[in-house]
Amino acid sequence: MKTILVPFDFSEEAENAFAFAKELATITQAHLKLLHVIEIPTAQNFNTTGEVGLGGDDINNIFVIELVEKRKKQIKAIEEESKDKAYKFSTKLTFGNPYAGISNEVAEIKADLIIMGSKGSSGLEELLIGSNTEKVVRHATCPVITIKGAISPKSIKSIIFASDFTKENEAIIPHLKKLQANVHAQLHLVKINTPNSFESSRESFSKIKSFVDKHKLDDVKVEIYNSDSEEDGIIQYAEDNNIDMIAMATHGRTGFMHLLSGSIAEDVVNHSKRPVWTMKIKK
Structure with a gap:
């Protein structure tokens, strides 16, 4: 950096x-x-x-x-x-x-x-x-x-990276690994299961394991968390597990598409009390 x-x-x-x-x-x-x-x-x-x-x-x-x-x-x-x-x-x-x-x-x-x-x-x-x-x-x-609040990088011992672990998220992983290395934190890889995007535990764990192996991620914890929405699930998981920082990809949608679908990352930035690391996925 x-x-x-x-x-x-x-x-x-x-x-x-x-x-x-x-x-x-x-x-x-x-x-x-x-x-x-x-x-x-x-x-x-x-x-x-x-x-x-x-x-x-x-x-x-x-x-x-x-x-x-x-x-x-x-x-x-x-x-x-x-x-x-x-x-x-x-x-x-x-x-x-x-x-x-x-x-x-x-x-x-x-x-x-x-x-x-x-x-x-x-x-x-x-x-x-x-x-x-x-x-x-x-x-x-x-x-x-x-x-938002006062926090030291040295106090960040855990980071949740919430994702669907598909290929489009892969480009941001080198940057996420640098963040993890700089603060020496454990990375929680979490799939948020919602009624509209349900995935079996077997499928999710298999997908995340392949993601970990491909990107040679270290000091990770893999979790599946059920919630009514992705935004609520991310914030609730962070609260339930006393996570210090949230990390997410954002699609950078604008205009009409942004009004229709919104952005989970922006919602989390607005509503989370914890620091949030985000990076735009390049199209």
Whole structure:
């Protein structure tokens, strides 16, 4: 792992994600980059150094100028705190849409991992709007770890990887093995049986065993768990077995198909209190 990107908005969840990322960067000796995106409410002229040319409403202009200066000072303080760390650290302050800013940065620095905070969403907000975190989970070209509460990578001793263990999931396994190696956790390979996707225990165990053998997975525990839905089953299994992290593949569906079928991974990110590692399956 060479580069970890942390989108940072100064929220409690972002602070938790940053703390987690700093520990992981120490373990992996990765370059840790902190990105802060300021959303400008009206049309402004600005450059990447934070110099803003404003027009329009004076009150809005004053607010933006003060916010930019405040954020520059806060980021400078973070840089000072991180200058003697065991890993390379850098920051970037930019302007615009947070999701677009994150996506552009991922492409520019070729990030190997994104670690970001998540408040989660529910109800109508979840259905119609979603969040920047959900969009990143859905579209990112590298793995994403979403963090809600304070947690240390060293405390992660178990990871559930819920899957149907078909061929389309195979591409993410090298990345999952790196995660397991970095945190030294046991991997729980779990097939969630639901009324709509039932599979016999014999068939499931055979499929998972072949998956383990093919990818040379070590320190694994194989389980079948019954539930009303995949999302509920994943979260319930994690709760019942005191699992420290959830790992999943996401299909990255968008538009009409996303509204029809949704995304189990995004639902789990929204509703789980545990950190969730996700990676998009490339089509």
